[in-house]
Amino acid sequence: MTATIVQSGDYTLEIDTGAPVQGFRLDDALRGVLDGTTFVLDGLTDFADITDGARNIQINRGRRDINDQFSAGTMSFILDDTAAGGVFNPFASDSPYYDPSNNEPGLAPMRLVRLYRESELLFVGRVVNYNYQFGLDGNDAVEVDCVDDFYRLAQTVTDDVHIDKELSGARVETILDLPEVDYPTGSARNIATGTVELGGHTGGGGGGHDYDLELGQNVLDYLRLINETERGRLYIDREGVLVFENRIGPTLSAAVASFHDDGTNYPYRNVDISFGADKVVNLAYVQSLANDFGSAEDTDSQAKYFIQSVAISASLLDTDAACADLADYLLNPEPEPTFTAIEVAFSQLSDAQRDVVATIDIGDTITIEKSFINGASTTQLAQELAVEGVEHYIDISGGHVARFYTSPTTIVYQLILDDAVYGVLDALNALG
Secondary structure, eight states: OOEEETTTEEEEEEEEEEEEETBOOTTOTTTTOTTOSSSBTTOSEEEEEOGGGEEEEEEEEEOSSTTSOOEEEEEEEEEETTTTTSTTOTTOTTSTTEETTTTEESSOTTOEEEEEETTEEEEEEEEEEEEEEOOTTSOOEEEEEEEOTHHHHHTOBOOOBOOOOEEHHHHHHHHHHSTTTOOOOGGGEEEOOOSSEEOOSSSSOSOGGGGOBOTTOBHHHHHHHHHHHHTSEEEEOTTSOEEEEOOOOOEEOOOSEEEOSSSSSBOOSEEEEEOOGGGOBOEEEEEETTOOEEEEEOHHHHHHHOOOEEEEEEESOOSHHHHHHHHHHHOBOSOOOEEEEEEEEGGGSOHHHHHHHHTOOTTOEEEEEEEEEETTEEEEEEEEEEEEEEEEEEETTTEEEEEEEEEEOOEEEEOOTTOTTTTSOBTTEEOO
């Protein structure tokens, strides 16, 4: 049953039981009653709505820093088994979620789990652990841990694989299509073409065998290696789709929400700002598996901030020029103050704003504006930023708080003919 959370919206939490829920059962005093409307022959659905039993829900997806790898998305929640009448107990054979045909609990590990706000998905994944806490005082609870399909990829290894030269997006598809991986196709994937060609056997050049995969290569680790070479984004979105994005670069200005602290637009309650030397990179080395090499440096930055370097020693690129391009991309010679995270309480938002904030996802663009005291006056600083990570904290009795981790982005604008500002072809105005 959908739960209405104060000043937040309507939420539904459901788990696949592996068998029809509310199914008719012969010789059962409760489920075997003829002409009943609750326990019927078709069982209504394989998904059990457990929203009423949930105490709180926490979601963590994406990454906190643009230099981090994307980790598996997770969701955890607490179920109040005492209040639910013991239906979540794995030994309760009378539970509506118990599968008598297989003599096993319906709420079991690796079952699909989904969380909705209104009609929008916030998380899709699978249960990996039920931690039952049976209290001597009779207050029993279940802590449920869930993870998205990165878990599936992390548990899979490849056979020996012959690799041909291809764009990074095609390489992702190649790996997902391997029979030992057998990742779902169609709408389960959203794979970009990619902007760099990865090394392999075809297309000339030596060292093709260096790119072949040997038996036992972890699939998720290899996909991350592809993304490290592309420098895009690789993640599972809020609807459970595996997404691979092209190298991060300029983006058309299209902020999905503008967060301000002056009482206008979307209010927020906290913002983090980073301005540190640890973000500086003024020397970069990139070496491929076939020993191609490229480097880039900024001597002015080295003079100001000392040498701060980064090195990639096993890139999937296969030319010196491509390695040099990536090295140049990795440079960040000057530190700049940046809004790195923002926290938003749904209780401060309008209904329309809640609908937007709930669906903000990795890769979206948002605007953050902060007011500062500047001598005798007040200055407002606004930045358009890319979302890198998403967190949701949902207290069933208290409300919903969202937190977004961000990275700087270069904004370009749609070219507008005959416009004095946007009608000029330059680095900040684009055809599309």
